Amino acid sequence: MTPVDAQLVTDLQLWYAREARLLDERRYDLWLEMVDFGVRYQVPTRYLTAQGDVGDFGAWTVERELTQAADVFLIDDDYEGVRTRIERLQSGMAWAEMPPSITRRIVGNVEPGEMREDGGIEVFSALMAFKSRGPQERSFLTAQRRDLLSRSEGDFRLRRRTVIIDDTVLMGENLSIIL
């Protein structure tokens, strides 16, 4: 077993806590500084799908449930797309978020994955995201985040994020907040 780099785990946990706090505080300008210009931010669609033979757990993958070749994502943004998403929220006319949702993001299960030669780190984590706009508009979802972070001068930047939502049919009227 590879030894755990405890400092790395702590650094990552702090980074994710800060990211969640900035989003919940709607400090989008500061949040964008955590995002790499080459980012890809994707949320696949998800389907109820047959798995492999009962005896072969190797075929029991989440991947089979996600966006395939002839398919669509729920979100597929590059940096420009992410920036436009933020600008929309700040336009004063994005009615799905005007008045803005009150949100809380909780990120846990932070697990460093593969270290890349170019300094990139894959990180798995679990997200609980709640939003409310009064008693009639409350929604909650959970998801896995699969991130690729770049690291330079002791800080991380988000280079890729794939958010695997734990629903096949979204229940929250829209996806108006950053996940």
Add this chain to the structure above:
Amino acid sequence: MNACVDLIERSVAPDASWIRPDIFADEALYRLEQERIFGRCWLLLGHESQLPKPGSFFRTHMGEEPILVTRTLEGEVRAFLNLCRHRGAQLCHEDRGVAKSFNCRYHGWAYACDGKLLAAPGEKQLYYGELDKEEWGLVRVARVESYKGLVFGNFDPDAEPLADYLGNMAWYLDILLDRRAGGTELLGVQRWRIPANWKVVAENHVGDEYHVGFTHGSQLPRPIESRAAPIPMAREIRPELGHGLGVDVIPEDISPGERGGFDEEVNEYLRSIAGEMKERLGEMRPRLFPIHGLVFPTLGMIPILNSIRVIHPIGPGEVELWSYCMVDRDAPQQVKDILVQRSIAAFGPAGAFEQDDSANWTGVTRNTVGQQARKHRLNLSMGLGHEGEVPGLPGEVGLTASDINQRGFYLRWVREMTGVSA
């Protein structure tokens, strides 16, 4: 039933220039809609491209009924209630896939892709060989017909043929479906629940051009000079009562590739197919650029952003929207990728346009439930009496933003619900 007819007559003006939101909230009307609208109209099941090989299947809904759509081993498309004939259990639990047969998990009855009952465990020993397997096949949706790739179903065995149901709308659908020899394909689907009445969503698709300057203010170039100025190129077209679409008429001196709003790769593609389009569609139709539309009751379209959607009703106060991307099957992959990315950036649950639409639909539905709010008329009078005809465009035409198509939608709704024209 009579109470429903009274309510309908009280709630939709004879010319549909106003409606009362009673028709969004009333439970009895909703149940009658399941019978009269969703039990008798042609409803979109999907696209032939979703069933690429024998045994391909997907699940969908017709109204509130769960439906299983299959391609048989002979290549025919069939649709069934997704229900085992033995004890009524849900038969197929996967959203899509390929199967040789469908086996019920309750007692093991097995059905072929064409709906025939193949086997029931214990046929000889327990049923004494007396089970008539011909009689106990899956319940077929009475009619399944395709129009240029789009597959529709109808529960009514006596329904008019799909082509007649579409009427003049087919001439306009061809701009999307028949502009290339290879036809189209559907990609996706995005699925999400919106707490809104299905008619609120449908009327927006059929004809609401007026909302764009306000609802979608976040997406308009700044400064916004006028949010409700007539758009010279825009026409709201009512090809048949209930169906409708909005188009931009592109002037003759502009080729479709120069209309604007697309990436250069897409413009290049549009220029490259201009000759084929003209050959297939004639002179007029390549210059019509469909923006939005609806095939009554629940097939919505945002062609300018390649979105095709079905508005599935889930009770009077909720819908499940299923949105697909539709692209030319023979378009280069790069063009498809660009079109899909544009589409989902604007429409769907995270789209910059549709998020704000759904906020409005939810608000209308929620705020008209109260006994007082339900009584009061809501206005649909824009352009009433100013409908016209345009040579070469089948149907009635609103010459700019107009409620002509929403009025058509509600008049059609009354006709289907009561059996008489309003």
